[in-house]
Amino acid sequence: MALATDNPKRTSEAPVKVIIWDLDDTFWRGTLSEGAVEALDENLRLVRDTAARGIVHTIVSKNDFAPAEAKLVELGIRDLFVFPQISWQPKGPIIRQLLEQMQLRAPNALFLDDNPINRAEAQYYNPGLQVADPAELPMLAPKLRASGKPDPALSRLKQYKLLERQQQARTQYNDNLAFLRDARVRVQFREDAAVLPDLGRIEELINRSNQLNFTKHRVTLAELEASLLDPARRWGTVRVQDRFGDYGLVGVYCLNLEENRVEQLVFSCRILHLGVEQFTYAHLGFPALEVQGEVATELNRQEKPDWITLDQGNDSDPAEAPRAGGRLRVLLKGGCDLGQLTPFLQAFELEVVEEFNYNNEHQIPVHLEHTALLRAGREWPAAEQQRLAAALSFLGQDAFATQLWQPGYDVLVYSPLMDYTQELYREKATGRQIPFGGYQNLLTVDPAAQAARYAQRRFQGMDEAFLRRFQQDFAFEGQISPEQFTENLRWLRAQVPASVPVFFLNGTEIDVPGSPEAGAAQRHRVMNQALAAFVAGAANCYLIDVREFIRTPADVTNNLRHYQRPQYRTLAQRLATAIGQWQGRQLAHSPWTDLKARAASLVPGKLRGLLKW
16 A cells, blocks of 8 residues: 555555554644644544544644634534644654554554655654655545444444553553553353354454464464364453553453363453553463463463452442342432432332532532543543642532442432533543533633632632633633534443443433523433434433423423422432333332322422421
8 A cells, every 4th residue: 555655665555454544634634833724624534534444543644732622613624533643753653652542553453644755754764654744634544444344333443442542541640560450350151152242253362363473373263163062172351441541351261171172262452561461471371372472461370460350240240239128229320410319219119329519628619420421531641630639610629529439329310400500621632521510601701700700609719810820821622523423431340330221310401491501402402312312322321311301391490400309209209210221120119108209309408407307
């Protein structure tokens, strides 16, 4: 695929796994730093088409990062790129570092750049790199579109986004061992009949992996099928998760039992530098292994990484078993208005644990449920969480704390309405996103006037000086996109134990007269569609549709997210019915407890405490 003038020594081409794009006069027409640029529709189509064939796309461009990223967002293509390297640094060393981060070999990369000097420099630093002038794309595009294999769900792109998050987090640590311990790596082994459904993936790993293929014993599908059924061989697969996401099936091993000798030991490069291969070798008891050819890591016969946890699967998951007496423990996560569900759910003999928004030490309400904040609490280093919690008064010291990652609940009920509502702000220096507010851009308000409004609400630390610093240090991203919302929901489902069902509460779509939240009903419609589509395709996820019984302005109070008291009782009943259906039985119900809950809901909150309700 490379031009003969670029690389006269190349006689064969490795398959392209990643395309590295220059931007100016390559991906688009014109130079961004000099003015407007023109999108090239064919390049946009090529990125989308080849991403759906498993080819990953990245960027190495001499530009300022913020305007270049903004243009990619405007073109609707930003989410299809990973590891973008946009700076004014020389491209050759940048590409070398980029390929190391992506754990890819130079021969499997294609670099597109209109400048022959950049292409030559890139090949000098990256021997074997395929390069081309964008003028060649009409000739190369058909071949690229036929490369790879169908990947309509963009699963390979998602795996590289996971790797990108991991690599970004790694840079925050000076000590690699500290990073590995914070990564919370979990490994699950499946053997015997449990490997049969993954025959295709096993064959792919054995025959296509090189960097972490210790045995390099290629097999045909027929040979593999026969060996899997051979009682003299112990076949197993390796699945990996960490706090950044689920890597899926990333390893295969086969042990000759009579000789205690490894015949297959293969891993995807996605788990490189996590210690999974050494952990697997130790799990097998350090059998005889004759390593074939070069591999990216060296195994030894003594160590078993202690930062990795063995995941025994659902059979040993403490969240799988009901509580004593048959009572299920429900973690109820969302806005504090959902507290009105608790007494009605308790009438069904459910044990309810609440996690709602609260007033922090600065007397500012903090919502803990936005998916961006959940990911930050799981993925960012503790030092970064503490820095931002201290710098941003509207967060506070406990903003990243959650019970989601602790064992001990059987059912998760989750309201994602803060994703529907809050705006995202990106810290310019780090790129970290923080949710706050809703239906308002803090960067466009008058700091003095806004500070006065906050003072009336007795917020501390939100004075004019703070708001001016915030406007200088942060960029407005707007509400989360349905696509990113969906990706975050997939991530959340992977973090919660697979045996725990997740019941999602969507939002009503009522136009509330006089509401200051312009466009809220339409926003709810868009996000409800995204939520419903996710739940329809996700395992052990269920949707409680409030639109079925919250239909008029009389059913809500001051905004779309707060309902009248009778609606919360109906919502609790719908939830209890759905939980019972999931468990395969009708939950026991106490009319007396329900009556007490109804009576209590009619009593003002201040009196309720005096009456001990």
